[in-house]
Amino acid sequence: MVGVTWSVAAPAVGSAFFASLVEVVEAFTIVLAVGTLRGWRAAALGTLGGFAVLTALVVALGPLLDRVPLHLLQLVIGVLLLLFGLGWLRKAILRSAGVIPLHDETAIFAAETAQLAAAGGPRRRSQTWLAGLTAFKAVLLEGLEVVFIVIAVGAGRGLLWPAATGALAACVAVLAVGVAVHRPLARVPENALKFGVGIMLSAFGVFWTGEGLGVPWPGQDLALAVFALLFLTVGLLTAVTLRSGGGERAR
Amino acid sequence: MSLIREVIGELAGMFLADARLSGATLALVALVAVLLLALHLPALLGGALLLFGCLAVLVEATLREARRRRG
Numbered sequence: 001m002v003g004v005t006w007s008v009a010a011p012a013v014g015s016a017f018f019a020s021l022v023e024v025v026e027a028f029t030i031v032l033a034v035g036t037l038r039g040w041r042a043a044a045l046g047t048l049g050g051f052a053v054l055t056a057l058v059v060a061l062g063p064l065l066d067r068v069p070l071h072l073l074q075l076v077i078g079v080l081l082l083l084f085g086l087g088w089l090r091k092a093i094l095r096s097a098g099v100i101p102l103h104d105e106t107a108i109f110a111a112e113t114a115q116l117a118a119a120g121g122p123r124r125r126s127q128t129w130l131a132g133l134t135a136f137k138a139v140l141l142e143g144l145e146v147v148f149i150v151i152a153v154g155a156g157r158g159l160l161w162p163a164a165t166g167a168l169a170a171c172v173a174v175l176a177v178g179v180a181v182h183r184p185l186a187r188v189p190e191n192a193l194k195f196g197v198g199i200m201l202s203a204f205g206v207f208w209t210g211e212g213l214g215v216p217w218p219g220q221d222l223a224l225a226v227f228a229l230l231f232l233t234v235g236l237l238t239a240v241t242l243r244s245g246g247g248e249r250a251r
Numbered sequence: 252m253s254l255i256r257e258v259i260g261e262l263a264g265m266f267l268a269d270a271r272l273s274g275a276t277l278a279l280v281a282l283v284a285v286l287l288l289a290l291h292l293p294a295l296l297g298g299a300l301l302l303f304g305c306l307a308v309l310v311e312a313t314l315r316e317a318r319r320r321r322g
Contacts, residue, residue, distance in 0.1 A: 082276050082305060083266040090272060090313045099317045137254060141261045148265065202309070206302050209280055213287050215298035227302060234306045242317050 011224055012153040013166040015200040019149045020170035022193050023142040028174050029105045029184045030138035033112035038131035046132040050139025057147050058164060065155045075212025077152045078205050084148065085201025092195040093235050097242035102191055105184040149197075153204055199235060203227035272312035279304040 027050075035043035065073060094100045116131060146167050154163030178185060206227050210217060217223035267273045283301045286292040292300075 083273050086309050087268045093313050210298045215294045238313050
């Protein structure tokens with residue numbers, strides 16, 4: 001973290017924390033369904049298996065990135081962040097405008113529980129195996145996005161471990177609250193978080209892509225804040241336009 | 252095998268959920284790269300084109316998807 005300013009470290013750690021919060025809440029809903037219906041052993045084993053694979057990915061990919069020339073790394077990660085961040089932001093704007101429904105953790109929990117109850121063989125062992133695999137898949141698939149974000153926002157400036165710590169803090173927070181309330185975390189403002197993370201990832205994407213192409217951003221790291229403000233303003237204006245029916249008229 | 256397919260599908264979905272949004276983003280980056288590296292456009296102008304191009308691509312993709320969903 002030598003030479004890293006707080007203006008770059010804070011968005012990187014914040015992006016990793018909030019993106020992880022969203023994904024971990026989604027994974028937690030499925031793990032909770034598994035634990036409630038088929039027992040906590042299967043849920044815990046599946047979850048630990050998923051975490052092990054994700055950790056191995058970060059440990060394996062992290063050091064490899066150090067060998068890539070910095071400008072090429074910034075360009076590749078910047079473009080991937082743009083693809084990922086703009087996609088998240090587009091979906092968050094559509095949800096915010098009521099064009100697509102909000103994520104409903106309670107409904108997902110009910111659907112997952114019904115699916116688990118209906119699935120599985122007649123023997124208890126095969127049901128437990130299936131439940132463990134369901135938890136494993138939930139943690140692995142939701143965690144892949146977290147791994148990408150941790151690597152993307154952390155690799156460019158030696159912030160891999162701070163970003164990973166942000167992601168881990170989100171896991172601990174969701175687990176602590178989840179164990180306390182023992183039901184899906186439906187009151188987490190998931191779309192607002194996705195909106196914010198989409199803005200930060202898109203801002204990072206423009207910043208890294210520009211740096212990779214040799215653009216000397218005025219204000220250097222502070223340019224990130226300006227980009228984020230622009231994405232926020234445009235995102236909110238687009239959501240307001242869609243809510244007022246402007247998208248219909250544009251047709 | 253089904254799990255590997257799901258992982259690959261998840262990875263592809265992360266970056267290519269909307270093919271036209273992804274295509275437009277990649278085309279914009281390629282255009283800015285050509286203008287900067289081959290035609291020696293002033294760097295700040297290229298950076299501004301990238302930033303405002305991304306905002307335009309985002310708005311267009313969002314409005315297009317809203318129109319499609321509202322039928």
